[in-house]
Amino acid sequence: ISSETIVLHLPHGQDAQPFAVDYFVSPIPHDGSCPQSKSKATLTPSASIKSFANKVQRINSTLLVRPPHIPPLPELRAPPPITPEGEIVKPVPEKTFIQKYWMYIGAVVLIVLVGGGPEDTEQPRRGGGQ
Numbered sequence: 001i002s003s004e005t006i007v008l009h010l011p012h013g014q015d016a017q018p019f020a021v022d023y024f025v026s027p028i029p030h031d032g033s034c035p036q037s038k039s040k041a042t043l044t045p046s047a048s049i050k051s052f053a054n055k056v057q058r059i060n061s062t063l064l065v066r067p068p069h070i071p072p073l074p075e076l077r078a079p080p081p082i083t084p085e086g087e088i089v090k091p092v093p094e095k096t097f098i099q100k101y102w103m104y105i106g107a108v109v110l111i112v113l114v115g116g117g118p119e120d121t122e123q124p125r126r127g128g129g130q
Contacts, residue, residue: 003060
């Protein structure tokens, strides 16, 4: 069973003339080609007309009347800040890794140097006999 939908776009106000018409038929394959017939037999012109006449009785038609609508507005970015002279304010440059974390790096280096481990006070022995 197929169906058709007719959409009439009417303007606001007294004028009743549609400014656009949309026509949809379903089911239609997504590639826009004609649907394949279920029967493999070829139809003669008179048989195809009779077949079409039988199918027309089963067509489901829908008529929609729609007023015009305003599409959604685009989301705009905020304009950049401007100086009193009319120039764009330049953003603050981002700091490098060393500029951001020099205190932590210095603390780690200091801990490694100060806490290097216990010193070995015992002299190594050379074995040579007794």
